[in-house]
Amino acid sequence: MQHRISRSPLLPSVFVLLAVPTGAQAHGAIKGLEGFTSGLVHPLTTPAHVLVIVALGLLLGQQKPLDLKRPLLVLMPFLAAGLAFAATGIIAEIYQFLLPGIALCVATLVALQKTIPQMARNALFALAAVAIGLDSAPEPGSAAMIVKSLLGTWIVVVFLVFDVGSYAALAGRKEWSQIGLRVIGSWIVAISLLVLAFELKK
Amino acid sequence: MKSESDPNSMPARKTSSQIRCPADAIPLGPWLTTVIFLLLLPATASAHTGTGAVGGFLSGFKHPVGGLDHVVAMVAVGLWGAFLGGRAMWLLPVVFPVVMAFGGALGVMGVTIPYVEKAIALSGIVLGLMVAFAARPNLKIAAIIVGVFAIFHGHAHGTELPTAANPMTYAIGFVISTGLLHLSGIALGLLTRWPRGKIVVRSGGVAIALVGFGFLFKLL
Numbered sequence: 001m002q003h004r005i006s007r008s009p010l011l012p013s014v015f016v017l018l019a020v021p022t023g024a025q026a027h028g029a030i031k032g033l034e035g036f037t038s039g040l041v042h043p044l045t046t047p048a049h050v051l052v053i054v055a056l057g058l059l060l061g062q063q064k065p066l067d068l069k070r071p072l073l074v075l076m077p078f079l080a081a082g083l084a085f086a087a088t089g090i091i092a093e094i095y096q097f098l099l100p101g102i103a104l105c106v107a108t109l110v111a112l113q114k115t116i117p118q119m120a121r122n123a124l125f126a127l128a129a130v131a132i133g134l135d136s137a138p139e140p141g142s143a144a145m146i147v148k149s150l151l152g153t154w155i156v157v158v159f160l161v162f163d164v165g166s167y168a169a170l171a172g173r174k175e176w177s178q179i180g181l182r183v184i185g186s187w188i189v190a191i192s193l194l195v196l197a198f199e200l201k202k
Numbered sequence: 203m204k205s206e207s208d209p210n211s212m213p214a215r216k217t218s219s220q221i222r223c224p225a226d227a228i229p230l231g232p233w234l235t236t237v238i239f240l241l242l243l244p245a246t247a248s249a250h251t252g253t254g255a256v257g258g259f260l261s262g263f264k265h266p267v268g269g270l271d272h273v274v275a276m277v278a279v280g281l282w283g284a285f286l287g288g289r290a291m292w293l294l295p296v297v298f299p300v301v302m303a304f305g306g307a308l309g310v311m312g313v314t315i316p317y318v319e320k321a322i323a324l325s326g327i328v329l330g331l332m333v334a335f336a337a338r339p340n341l342k343i344a345a346i347i348v349g350v351f352a353i354f355h356g357h358a359h360g361t362e363l364p365t366a367a368n369p370m371t372y373a374i375g376f377v378i379s380t381g382l383l384h385l386s387g388i389a390l391g392l393l394t395r396w397p398r399g400k401i402v403v404r405s406g407g408v409a410i411a412l413v414g415f416g417f418l419f420k421l422l
Contacts, residue, residue: 047255047370111296179292186296187381190303191373197307197360198369 035145039152042136043160048099048195049135052128053157055106055188057164058181059124063115066169068162070118071125076158078126082133083150094134096199102128104192110185113178132157258368262375265359266383271322271417272355274410276380278329279348280387281403281410285333285394290341294348295384299377301349302356306376309360318354319417325351326414333407336400 043049060071085091106124109116116124138149171177266272276298283294308315328347331337339347359376390406393399416422 047374111300183292183296183381186300187377190299190377190380191370193300193303194306194310194360194373194376195370197310198363198373201310201312 034139034141034149036148036152039136039138039149039154040156042149042153043132043157046135048103049132049157051103051188051191052099052106052132053160054164055103055110055185056125056128057161058110058168058185059106059121060161060165061168061170061172062110062113062178062181063121067118068165068169071121072158072162074122074125075129075161076154078129079133079154079157082130083136083154084133086134086137087146087150089137091134091137094131096202097196098131099135100192100195100199102131103188104196107185107188107192111182111189112185113182129157255368255371258371259375262372262377263379265362265376266379270413270422271326272358273383274413275322275325275329275351275355276383277387277390278326278333278407278410280384280389281333281391281406282329282344282348282387283384284388284391285336285403286338286341286344287394290344291388291391293341293345295381295388297345297349298352298384299380301352302359302380303373303377305353305356306360307356308353309357310363312361313357315354315357318358321351321354322358323414323417325354326417327411328414330407330409330411330414334404334411335407336404 043053056071056075060068102124106128133153136150136153138146138153141149168181171181266276279294279298283291286294305315329351332347363372391403394403413422
């Protein structure tokens with residue numbers, strides 16, 4: 001009796017060839033993006049921004065009593081101001097220690113699970129928002145494109161901080177997940193410390 | 203019809219699709235073609251793998267798992283934490299990456315620390331024995347022991363950093379990899395909930411200590 005598969009000898013080859021991965025093309029998808037989408041993706045593709053956003057969100061969710069509204073009301077105008085200033089092109093590059101330094105401070109508070117006074121929290125959010133805004137200078141283009149790009153960045157940063165904060169608040173209801181948040185905080189502290197060392201070495 | 207008993211007859215050559223096989227056997231013909239196809243595929247060139255954001259992440263992620271002496275110590279931290287139970291289970295893995303990053307920062311900036319390799323081997327011995335003997339010291343003492351060794355581990359990684367790597371993604375990969383090693387140690391350590399599991403975990407401690415001895419006396 002002949003095996004059924006032997007009737008089409010090329011079939012396994014076709015399946016295997018389909019499974020062979022193609023080469024990855026770094027930034028291939030981002031190169032074509034412009035305007036709103038480009039701004040939307042920018043904070044997600046900048047690791048320093050991701051660290052600060054996650055740390056801010058975790059800090060927001062850890063605070064007791066939970067208050068998501070006020071820090072976000074501080075974040076939104078300061079982020080808009082930072083982005084608007086970045087669009088003028090006066091500051092081409094921000095101080096290299098700023099974002100890792102902010103991530104280190106915020107994540108240390110998360111790792112220690114410290115509730116800080118509202119004033120200090122608002123100041124931290126304002127500083128972080130301005131720093132992210134200044135570091136998000138849009139690509140040169142028409143005024144409409146630039147505005148759309150800045151709007152995309154503004155929306156995604158506010159949304160992510162609020163989102164991470166909400167989930168952190170939900171997770172904080174159980175003891176083991178509170179510890180999980182602290183572990184993530186300690187990882188961000190470790191990453192920021194190493195990055196600061198790299199920058200110092202430069 | 204060809205007779206098998208005829209010694210003068212030439213055996214007919216069969217094509218791959220004609221190869222007969224038993225019903226339960228996989229025919230070789232199609233698979234042979236597949237293998238030949240795969241052999242003809244060009245390999246992707248991987249020059250400068252440590253560069254760029256993705257390269258930096260992969261380089262950092264692979265670094266902590268690249269040395270057995272490092273791996274056993276990371277797992278031992280998780281095992282010991284699980285053995286100590288309660289807050290210690292999570293405190294040690296919180297302390298270790300932070301202090302290790304501090305040691306790494308010293309290494310990156312070129313600050314020399316003596317006897318790094320010996321201290322790393324010693325960390326395997328001490329942490330392994332702590333697990334093997336199910337030692338339960340005060341939480342602060344446990345954190346100090348883990349923290350001191352973490353500086354040496356971090357320093358070794360910091361000095362071996364590839365210069366071409368993207369610093370941010372390298373650090374992210376490095377810390378996540380270390381954290382995952384701790385988590386795997388904790389997961390294994392959770393076996394201590396069962397009596398036989400305790401024996402397994404303590405035996406793991408003995409094995410870790412032996413690896414430490416092997417590195418200290420350059421047997422490994």
